[in-house]
Amino acid sequence: MPGLWRKIRKTGRVAEPAPARVPAEVPAAAAELAGSIQIRHVDAGSCNGCEVEIGSVFGPVYDGERYGVRLVASPRHADALLVTGPVTRNMEVALRRTFEAVSEPRLVVALGDCARGCGVFAGAYGVVGAVGDVVPVDVEVAGCPPEPTAIVAALRGLTGR
Amino acid sequence: MITPVQVAVQITVQIVLVVAGAPLLTGMMRQVRARLEGRAGAGVLQPWRDLRKLARKEPITPQGTGWVFRLAPLVAAATVLVVAAVVPLTGTTSPLAGVGDLFAVVALLALGSVALALGGLDTGTAFGGMGASREMTVLALVEPTILMSIFALSVRVGSTNLGAIVTRTAEDPLDVVSPVSLFAAAALAIVTIAETGRIPMDNPATHLELTMIHEAMVLEYAGPDLALIEWASAARLGVLLGLLASLFAPWGIAGVGAGLAAVALAALILVIKVAVLGALLAAGEVFMAKLRLFRVPELLAGSFLMALLAVSASFFLG
Amino acid sequence: MSLVGWLFAAALALCALAAIGGLVWPRSWVAGAGTVAAGLAAATAGVASVVGSRWSAWLPDVLPLAGVRLSIDPLAGLFMAVTGGVSVCVAVYGIGYARTPGHRLDSRGVQAAVPLFVGAMVLVPAAASVSTLLLAWELMALTSLLLVLAEHRRRAEVGRAGLWYAVMTHLGFAAILAGLALFAAGAAGESFDQLRAAELPPGLRNAVFVVTLAGFTSKAGIVPLHVWLPRAHPEAPSHVSALMSAAMVNMGCYGIVRVGLDLLGGGPAWWWLVVLAAGALSALYGILQAVVTSDLKRLLAYSTTENMGLVLVGVGAAGFFAASRAPALAGLALTAALLHVVNHAGFKTLLFLAAGSVLRATGARDLDALGGLRARMPHTTVLFAIGALCASALPPGNAFVSEWLLLQSLIRVSPLSGVAGAVTMPLAVAVIALSAGLAVATFVKAFGVGFLARPRGVGAERATESPPSMLAGMGLAAVACLALAVVPALALPAVGSAAAVAFPQTPPGLVSGAVTLALAGVRGVLSPLLIAGSLVVALVAVLGTVRLLAARRARRVARLWDCGAGPMSARMEYTATSFAEPLQRVFDDVLAPETDVDVTPARESAYLVERVAFHARVPDRVERRLYAPLLAAVDGVGRSVRGLANGSVHRYLAYGFYALIGMLVVLAVLR
């Protein structure tokens, strides 16, 4: 325990200073949520590259939580779905049902090139299509995988902070 | 004698403090954790933003649930509200001293847990049942510790009346370092952690359903219902910490017949005490991992032993 | 004859009439109406006697040799009132319940036995001599045995349960008979007045107390003599279970209070520590078994053992305090115990009747096959919820009040009263606390798994609401529970004056106040009414705030969150067994559950599994460890002496001859 304490003291603040917010249009649904977005992450068939980046968004360095974003366990608690990967056949119904489980107002963020347009998996036999083909998408984040800064910027666009 | 005006003032102050302050306490605790983990944190006001947002969202009734599911958040919030009015947080006399004593407070909080557990069972999902089962297990095992601690505290005073216990400690500050108080405080601290579902009993921030206790019961709630539940669990923590502060460190609490200024000062001191306790709790959580579910009974057995020691100390060390 | 006397006589006469009516004209409403009237009369008689009018009578010609001696004092009145109240609810319920298709509960035998059973239970507390008490006791045992066996043609287990009950209850009877016979032999006569005046040597007093204690605890379902309860209750018709569990077991407590505190006038502290220990053991053991069982009626039966245990903790503490010269505490503890008797009678009636409705509608007692009754039996669900709230000792339920009183009396033990008290009382508090916590878990399980969510079995799916008379019976019990819960001052004076029979020297007004209960001499207050009121106010305030601030969007009905897969089936729900599993693991050492996993490998390879079967059972450990060896031993003795009886008349004559010779020799030597 003293070791951990020393480590905390030595490390200090890891979070990078928040970059200036890029003024962008906030979707109407997000405006109503006023600075608090709870996210349920859905892996619709990703290669897990995007998940690694999401992990670092909520790690100490990028600290996504400081903008009012939090990951939650149940879509009932969520305001936004963070969907990664192309939608595979096995996940199509699940994605739709998860979307239906979220209470209004609700948002969908399509994260990564796969989610936007199937990326490298386009045309694969197990793929239904992009996220937008299954549920309405409000925000897209480009990249394969997208950088944490891009994800943070997109999320800040939703919370407006 | 306590005047009706003071009663009204005290009740109002306590309820306002708990209602407004509980989410801030959660926010502060998250902030402390964030800072210790090297993060910046979302700010103390974030839980209030969350609540505001949840209140605006659409409530959802899952298919196959009924009045029990709908009633559960209301009962959970109402019990905390009653407890907030009953316990002596700002003055030595509980504002509603005639309503009940420490036993009643404990039982009311248990009623809130039971309501949520039934709400979880009513959904018929595996997670709801699992959360309910675990919550009830912890509740059953916590009960002996609580009652033994009450026993220990009441021996000196000859009463389980909260006001009487607090007055006695306030009048005799050395009591705080007596073995009875120390053991009882340790036991009740563990109980508070267990009852409010904090680390190491339960992890309020977990996303993994299989490790959940409290969260698993409320997975189906959305919107305003969820807001009530989140508020209730924050308020529960606030009230319990406030109670701990009043029982074991009643300095600055308003005495009988105190004026408005004294109550205001007591409220301020209470806020500081609860904030310190909350910060300590949050800092402690950074150093610990959640216990495996079946190790929890061992910890609770330890707390029971401490409560038993407190009782023996109160008998034999007088 | 005073009012009490007339009412009492009327109650007995109505019971007899109802029994005859049931025999002659087996329509369920005939005996039902008679029993309701009898119950009302008995309850009124009880209340009247508690209020202060006493009555006694000696009818020398009714029985040969001893005659019948009756007397109704407040203690008797309290138990009579409880019995009467329970009988009214049960009889109203029984009118509809007896018509259950396929159960044959409207047969002449059952219709006649119910009022007779009620009459016997009314008679027991009124008995004022040893012979009258024993007679009434035996009548109560026999009529209840008949009723337990009501459905023996339909299920084989009923017969076994009846056998257990018959044996246990008669062993208990034998113990009471022996104890009271000893007592009467040492006293000038067998009437209670003579017993009270008797000066017995301490050894004899001890013997009388211990032997009668064994007998009475077997009736009260106290561990280790509880084994008949979890067997008889599930197999008996549910309204009979309610009568037995809410009224008959109380007689065991009555007996202990009457003989131990009243007739023997208290005793050394160790008597009462034994009572307290037995009570604490029962409370804990009973509720531990209840929390792991998944049979609804068995669960309720074990909960009876728990509650009777709590009552005995109170009685034991009362005797102990009296022995250590703390009359105020003694009075408080006994008041708490007796109040718990009343409260337990209320909620246990309600719960058993509701369980009967469930059984009637679904054909299932197994919680793992129930569920989803909230939508199908809405009234029964609400009524069971009230009962479960009361039974789990949470405010605003009635058991909370009596347990609160009990705890208040226990924690008031003075450190100066000696080591025994200083060690026992904290442990008793811990036991009560643990059993209260486990009771919460038990009834959350019973209600949450049994009534909420979706049906787990075909029976539960087809369930329909019970007929009005059954609902009315349960409704009466629920109203009584709620009244006792919110205004315990309704019952407290009665309970107080009953306690004063055992402790005439207690100061009056131990627990006072109509709205707020205040304890004499200590700052302990509780106001169930204010708690309930402020809960309602808080609920309304919360609801109002939510409506005001959060009414932007309409509520939507959505499918259950099934993690995106699904649909969820009832097999994915938590069952009673899985609900109790964590607690079963925690108390593994005490409960010693038996689990076994059968893995059937495929024929091709041992590594390929074809089928896995899992069985889990939590047997009653006392039964396993104590009774099984005992029964085996008795069986062995029986087997080995079988050779003595080979059917030859000559041999039997020789046995008689040898016995006579032996007796003469003994007499010759001793004289």
Ligand code: SF4
């Ligand atoms: S976008 Fe790239 S990293 Fe993300 S899932 Fe697709 S392939 Fe993987």
